[in-house]
Amino acid sequence: MLHDVFTPSVQHVLDIAGIFVFAISGALLAVRKNFDVFGIAVLAEVTALGGGLFRDLVIGAVPPAAFTDLGYFLTPLVAALLVFFLHPQVERTQFAVNVFDAAGLGLFCVAGTTKAYDYGLGLTASATLGLATAVGGGVLRDIVANEVPSLVRWDRDLYAVPAIVGASIVALCLRYDALNGYTTGLAIVTAFVLRLLAMRYHWRAPRAWNRRSAAAEDAA
Amino acid sequence: MLHDVFTPSVQHVLDIAGIFVFAISGALLAVRKNFDVFGIAVLAEVTALGGGLFRDLVIGAVPPAAFTDLGYFLTPLVAALLVFFLHPQVERTQFAVNVFDAAGLGLFCVAGTTKAYDYGLGLTASATLGLATAVGGGVLRDIVANEVPSLVRWDRDLYAVPAIVGASIVALCLRYDALNGYTTGLAIVTAFVLRLLAMRYHWRAPRAWNRRSAAAEDAA
Amino acid sequence: MLHDVFTPSVQHVLDIAGIFVFAISGALLAVRKNFDVFGIAVLAEVTALGGGLFRDLVIGAVPPAAFTDLGYFLTPLVAALLVFFLHPQVERTQFAVNVFDAAGLGLFCVAGTTKAYDYGLGLTASATLGLATAVGGGVLRDIVANEVPSLVRWDRDLYAVPAIVGASIVALCLRYDALNGYTTGLAIVTAFVLRLLAMRYHWRAPRAWNRRSAAAEDAA
Numbered sequence: 001m002l003h004d005v006f007t008p009s010v011q012h013v014l015d016i017a018g019i020f021v022f023a024i025s026g027a028l029l030a031v032r033k034n035f036d037v038f039g040i041a042v043l044a045e046v047t048a049l050g051g052g053l054f055r056d057l058v059i060g061a062v063p064p065a066a067f068t069d070l071g072y073f074l075t076p077l078v079a080a081l082l083v084f085f086l087h088p089q090v091e092r093t094q095f096a097v098n099v100f101d102a103a104g105l106g107l108f109c110v111a112g113t114t115k116a117y118d119y120g121l122g123l124t125a126s127a128t129l130g131l132a133t134a135v136g137g138g139v140l141r142d143i144v145a146n147e148v149p150s151l152v153r154w155d156r157d158l159y160a161v162p163a164i165v166g167a168s169i170v171a172l173c174l175r176y177d178a179l180n181g182y183t184t185g186l187a188i189v190t191a192f193v194l195r196l197l198a199m200r201y202h203w204r205a206p207r208a209w210n211r212r213s214a215a216a217e218d219a220a
Numbered sequence: 221m222l223h224d225v226f227t228p229s230v231q232h233v234l235d236i237a238g239i240f241v242f243a244i245s246g247a248l249l250a251v252r253k254n255f256d257v258f259g260i261a262v263l264a265e266v267t268a269l270g271g272g273l274f275r276d277l278v279i280g281a282v283p284p285a286a287f288t289d290l291g292y293f294l295t296p297l298v299a300a301l302l303v304f305f306l307h308p309q310v311e312r313t314q315f316a317v318n319v320f321d322a323a324g325l326g327l328f329c330v331a332g333t334t335k336a337y338d339y340g341l342g343l344t345a346s347a348t349l350g351l352a353t354a355v356g357g358g359v360l361r362d363i364v365a366n367e368v369p370s371l372v373r374w375d376r377d378l379y380a381v382p383a384i385v386g387a388s389i390v391a392l393c394l395r396y397d398a399l400n401g402y403t404t405g406l407a408i409v410t411a412f413v414l415r416l417l418a419m420r421y422h423w424r425a426p427r428a429w430n431r432r433s434a435a436a437e438d439a440a
Numbered sequence: 441m442l443h444d445v446f447t448p449s450v451q452h453v454l455d456i457a458g459i460f461v462f463a464i465s466g467a468l469l470a471v472r473k474n475f476d477v478f479g480i481a482v483l484a485e486v487t488a489l490g491g492g493l494f495r496d497l498v499i500g501a502v503p504p505a506a507f508t509d510l511g512y513f514l515t516p517l518v519a520a521l522l523v524f525f526l527h528p529q530v531e532r533t534q535f536a537v538n539v540f541d542a543a544g545l546g547l548f549c550v551a552g553t554t555k556a557y558d559y560g561l562g563l564t565a566s567a568t569l570g571l572a573t574a575v576g577g578g579v580l581r582d583i584v585a586n587e588v589p590s591l592v593r594w595d596r597d598l599y600a601v602p603a604i605v606g607a608s609i610v611a612l613c614l615r616y617d618a619l620n621g622y623t624t625g626l627a628i629v630t631a632f633v634l635r636l637l638a639m640r641y642h643w644r645a646p647r648a649w650n651r652r653s654a655a656a657e658d659a660a
Contacts, residue, residue: 057277057282058273058277058282058283058284058287059282059283060282060283119283120283121283121287121288122287122288122290124290124293125283125287125288125290125293128287128293129287139364143363143364143366146366147366148253148365148366149259149364149366151258151259151262152250152253152255152256152258152259152262152263152364153255153256153259154254154255154256154259160258160262161258204256205256205257205258206256206257207251207254207255207256207257208251208257208260208303208304208305208307209304209305209307
């Protein structure tokens, strides 16, 4: 679908850009966790490719794109090297990294939904896999780094909601046969802007009602 | 096989019931870990569908049932919402939740073994996948929540053994061509009752012989 | 490819040996973490079969070898029982275990690369999957045990590099059509010896340049 919308090379450049910024976020966490250079590379690869790899295994697209497109595999290594040598400078550009990460989130939730639908999944399943494509790499990153996934922590700005909205827009467009370059771009931009707003205004998701004890606060 | 034994709708109702109670256990852990509402939903989905997803990927049943049956996907969300709004009440019914979880364990180990065998795997591999279907979701739940899996902890009541027994009964019946409604029911009930007894009498599995130091006790 | 090189039975014996020593390392960690007997068995299976399982899912070789070859499944259980009853004696032979683990590393990186190439993947992807086959089980072991993976920790002797070198030798030989019994053996032995040297001389990989604070040292 997207292939009708964007030319393959535009699509590919956007994919690589998304992979690159996700890899940067993985490599930065690896440096913060004091991993060695291989740990940095592993975490960059896992963060950048994990979500798409999960989607491809589920829809039966084997071997997954992560293993058939050399650019997908090499991009995280470039990001890892960059962070390895220049991480204080990269951390100083944390704002830019966050903006790119938001762009990656928007792109991946849309691309993931479209690819799953192309492989014959239903609309709800496709949107779910779009969400999984966008956030899966970050969850795997945190699991490998032995941390509670940032995605599920209450004290982090909204991350899932922008991806859910983007994936849902695509699913609705597919349902009403209205997916084209404009609506695809709209879905990407909506998710991107929502994530930027969530970071700017520190939007957070609620925790369970009626939590009985404040002790849980510390245990989290 | 099971499809010959139970009518599809009975089978489906049992599946949904098992998914629901597993999802409740995931959602409750998420509340205890102080996750936000998305964390609760993620942990409910992972716990309820993780074991079957792993089984389906291994046997090549793609896309997995978790992504083709809308009921499988929506049920954990209902469980997550219920826990989100009513978790003190749900926790007060912990005993009921445990009983249903035991029922889910019995059902999933039997259904998992049968499905793997239907896909051409050997008896031992089928029983192993039955076990993985029953306990896999819980292991994934604990990994995402950044805890040592309850399954492998020595200070938890037996959980694997009932599932192993249930899966083995099914495998033996398949071996001797004796799988029917009665033997299937027997396998489910046996696993269910064994798990209830393990909880009632706090049956535990032994740790390694000749552990040299009690210091390990604290480190666990 | 390897099947042309070694007779199937030699290949199978080497596979089982590699699985056995990886399982020992998983079982020993389970004992150290104070898991019960099922935890020991689970960690032995995950460590021994996890890397190959990941490779087989990625290349679409389903059901994976871990579920079709009974020997692959039973070997880790034997290792788990051995460690369960005799772990002080097994720990006393830690040096021997390490040597065997190095042999497993060499064998698995070569076998993984060859199998991925046989399934039509490119040279870089094949070498990457060879690396993943060799180190994947250990990463999964540490994730299930809720530890930071040994692979990415800066204070552990080089583990990835020997596997990368072994897999790269195989990929180069495949590229220049020079894979035969001698070059396969050379790749295995090179990875094996490099890992032994890394342990003997405590070779370590560098961490990121310009780390600003020594505080990270403690947080690791």
